[in-house]
Structure formats: C-alpha cells, structure tokens
Amino acid sequence: MAAVAGKKGMTVWTIAFRPLFLAASLWSVLALAVWVLVLTQGLALPSRFAPIDWHVHEMLFGFIPAAIAGFLLTAIPNWTGRAPVRGLPLIGLVTLWVAGRIACFSSALLPVWMGVAVDSVFLLALGLVVTREIVLAGNYRNLIMPVPIAVLLIANILTHLEALGVQVPSGVGRRLGITAVVFLMSVIAGRIIPAFTRNWLMMRKAEKLPSAAGRFDAVAVATLALGLLGWVFFPASIASGAILLAAAALNGVRLLRWRGFATTAEPLLAILHVGYFWIVVGAALLGASILGDHVPEPAAIHALTAGAMGTMVLAVMSRVSLGHTGRMLHADAITTTAYAAITLATLTRIAAACLPSLYAPLISLSGVLWIASFGIFVAYYGPMLLAPRTDRLR
Known part of the structure; x- marks a missing residue:
C-alpha cells in the first residue's frame, strides 16, 4: 500500500x-x-x-x-x-x-x-x-x-x-514583458487554434474550414510584433500607434479566417478564439491611446493582459488538463462559468480604466471575478492534475 x-x-x-x-x-x-x-x-x-x-x-x-x-x-x-x-x-x-x-x-x-x-x-x-x-x-x-x-x-x-x-526608461520592462508574451501567444495560437478548429469542424462534416497558415499570418504576426516593439521603446510615437492599428486589422482578419463563429457550440474551443480576439482589441486600443486622448492606455494594457493573457491561459490550461488526463474535450457548465468570469473580469477592468468615478467598485468587482475564474480552475481541475489519467484506471 x-x-x-x-x-x-x-x-x-x-x-x-x-x-x-x-x-x-x-x-x-x-x-x-x-x-x-x-x-x-x-x-x-x-x-x-x-x-x-x-x-x-x-x-x-x-x-x-x-x-x-x-x-x-x-x-x-x-x-x-x-x-x-x-x-x-x-x-x-x-x-x-x-x-x-x-x-x-x-x-x-x-x-x-x-x-x-x-x-x-x-x-x-x-x-x-x-x-x-x-x-x-x-x-x-x-x-x-x-x-x-x-x-x-x-x-x-x-x-x-x-x-x-x-x-x-520608465515602464520599459513591463512593456517589453507584455510584448514578449503577446508575441509568444500569437505564434502558439496560430498553431493550435486553427488546427483544433479544423479537427472539430471536420468531425461535424463542415464544408468551410479554417484557412491554412501562410504568408498572411506571418505578416500579421510580424506587424503586431513591430507595433508592440515600437510601443516598448517609443511609447508616444505616432508611427507606433499607426502600426498597432494596422496590426489589429490584420490580426482581426487572421482570426476571422479561423472560423471561430462556427465553434460556439463548444465553449472549450470557442474560448480560444475569444482569447485571440482580446489581442486584436488590445492592439487597437493601444494604437488609439497613442494617437489620441480618448482611450486611456490602462484600458488597452488590460485588454492585452487580463483579456488576452488571462483568457488564453485559462483556455489552454483547461483544454490541456482535460486532454492529458484522459478526459473528454468538452467544457461543462463549471468550466464555462470560469470562462464567463474571466470575460466579465476583463470587461469590468477595462471599464474601470474608462470610468474614473466608478474606479474603486469596478476594480474590486474585476478582482473578485478574476479570483472566481481561477478559483474554479483550482477547485475543479486541481484534483485532475494530482490524479493519474482516467483512461489508465479503466
């Protein structure tokens, strides 16, 4: 024993x-x-x-x-x-x-x-x-x-x-860190999101499948990296803002080519598309914050961090945990609740940056929702991570 x-x-x-x-x-x-x-x-x-x-x-x-x-x-x-x-x-x-x-x-x-x-x-x-x-x-x-x-x-x-x-230079470390993570996510997303989507749609005999990776994807990722690096070293540069807006448009098209709207029946897959959508939103908001005063930079930063990073991490951790512990690749009600919580946490955090008069209650609410989303992961997926694969127990 x-x-x-x-x-x-x-x-x-x-x-x-x-x-x-x-x-x-x-x-x-x-x-x-x-x-x-x-x-x-x-x-x-x-x-x-x-x-x-x-x-x-x-x-x-x-x-x-x-x-x-x-x-x-x-x-x-x-x-x-x-x-x-x-x-x-x-x-x-x-x-x-x-x-x-x-x-x-x-x-x-x-x-x-x-x-x-x-x-x-x-x-x-x-x-x-x-x-x-x-x-x-x-x-x-x-x-x-x-x-x-x-x-x-x-x-x-x-x-x-x-x-x-x-x-x-003030803030250069955190800007460079955000850039490194967003670049890595954009590369990995280009490998896993269209592949997982293609497999899922083929199982359902769908006629339209995600576009194959090619030069367009390389241009979209390179433009995003260039815009973010411009922001790292020249955070007030008009050129950096313009490149980021172009990167948002290119990556928005890239995301559409992956057929995310066809995956709404499976939240485990759809949430990956949502995570990449936050990269598009974050790049657009960041470009707009550089070019004008209407968008506060913290809103853009939290679209990239709480939105893109938080959502993609939760999405990948839940999918990998299910698949590599021998379980069905399906998001049940508990997992979907965690996805909803991280989405609401991002929206309220962006709203807090845009609505100074409501900053305190919104940022507290955002924190509670974030804690809820990853708390659900700990409580629900923690036992899976500690136990042997289920398919080896049958």
Whole structure:
C-alpha cells in the first residue's frame, strides 16, 4: 500500500502541466486577493516593489511564466519525440519558481541583489531547458520558442532595476514583458487554434474550414510584433500607434479566417478564439491611446493582459488538463462559468480604466471575478492534475 501511495503522490511530477498549471492558478488567485486587500484595506507589502508594481510584476512575471512553462514543457515532447521533463528536474524548476515568488514578495527584507537573482533563475532555467530539448531533437523550426522567454527574462530584470532606482526608461520592462508574451501567444495560437478548429469542424462534416497558415499570418504576426516593439521603446510615437492599428486589422482578419463563429457550440474551443480576439482589441486600443486622448492606455494594457493573457491561459490550461488526463474535450457548465468570469473580469477592468468615478467598485468587482475564474480552475481541475489519467484506471 505504501508503494502505491508513493506512486500516486508522484503523479503530479510526471509531466510539467500538472504542477505548473496548479501553481499558476493558485498564485493567480492568491496574488489577486493580496492586490484587492492592498487597494481596499491599505495592506502594506514587505517588497521593494511599490504595491502597483508588485501586482503587475507578479501577474506578468510570476503567474504567466508558470503557465507558459507548463504548456511548453508539455508540448515539446510532441514536437521532438523526446521524453518529457519529469521527476527531480521538474521539481527543481517548480522550486525555482516558488523561490522567485517568495523573493519578490519579501525583497525589502533581503539583500538588494538577492531578490533580482532569485527571481531571474526560473526564466533562465526554463529557457535553457526549452533550448536543450529542441536542439537535442534537431527540431530547429521551434527554436523561435526560447526567444520570447529570453526577452521576458530581460524584461523582468529591467523591472527589478527600475524598482531599485536604477536609471532605466520608465515602464520599459513591463512593456517589453507584455510584448514578449503577446508575441509568444500569437505564434502558439496560430498553431493550435486553427488546427483544433479544423479537427472539430471536420468531425461535424463542415464544408468551410479554417484557412491554412501562410504568408498572411506571418505578416500579421510580424506587424503586431513591430507595433508592440515600437510601443516598448517609443511609447508616444505616432508611427507606433499607426502600426498597432494596422496590426489589429490584420490580426482581426487572421482570426476571422479561423472560423471561430462556427465553434460556439463548444465553449472549450470557442474560448480560444475569444482569447485571440482580446489581442486584436488590445492592439487597437493601444494604437488609439497613442494617437489620441480618448482611450486611456490602462484600458488597452488590460485588454492585452487580463483579456488576452488571462483568457488564453485559462483556455489552454483547461483544454490541456482535460486532454492529458484522459478526459473528454468538452467544457461543462463549471468550466464555462470560469470562462464567463474571466470575460466579465476583463470587461469590468477595462471599464474601470474608462470610468474614473466608478474606479474603486469596478476594480474590486474585476478582482473578485478574476479570483472566481481561477478559483474554479483550482477547485475543479486541481484534483485532475494530482490524479493519474482516467483512461489508465479503466
């Protein structure tokens, strides 16, 4: 019996999505709860980051990288044919991520260099692991994947340096971090969304299928990257705003080519299209905020972060968790409720940026809805992540 219990306890360390999706969702709930308490109760944090900067940092460089790592380290074995990262190496990666979260929260109590160093090791290790797996398999077409991780690492270090008072351009770290994540999402989305949609529609004998990837997709992604990089280094440039509006139009067409409106019967699939839609909205709002005063920049940023990142992470985590634990790829009422909550959280957060007189109640409501969406994931999907595959129990 002891041996069986030990094997069951090790299930979580057999593949990366299990511990890293659980860690990402738990931290998403906890970090947002802390942020709501900071806003409403004036909670003080023992961090060198100002409270708003800690919130941004832990969403962008804490929550998101854990989800990215869980996805990439689960997908790479399918791309390379190599065994997945598991056991002690996986435990080591998760430990590094946890250490980073502790270091950032308590950085005011630590030597100056320690918070930066400890929080940087996870992304460095992840980038090296991803590169190693791809190179050893000779799977060079996927060498693009470590690039956004490296950029995210640089962006993370820049945010730490700014918090320490080093003279770096204001906000460049967070802008670069957002750009790295949005670029990675746009590349991965182009692989999984049309493929999943095509398979689902073919099963239903649909006549119109998603368009195949081609030069148009490459132009759309490149334009988006160019516009976002312009925003990173020249945030007030008219050219950056114009390119972002062009990128929004191109990526809107790209999304339409994936036939998302035909997937409304299956929320597990439709939510992926919704996640990419937020990239389109975010790019459009960001371009508009640069070119005029009618759109506040925080509205655009939260369309890209709470909207695109939050929705895509929740969508991918739920789909991967179901598929890789041997369950049916279908979003039931509980999962659909989580999707609705993240959508409403995004809408209320954007509304808070646009309606200053209602900022306090709207931002609190948005936080509660975000906590609800990822809290549902923890409660409903957590047991799946800890248990063996169901198809191996039959």
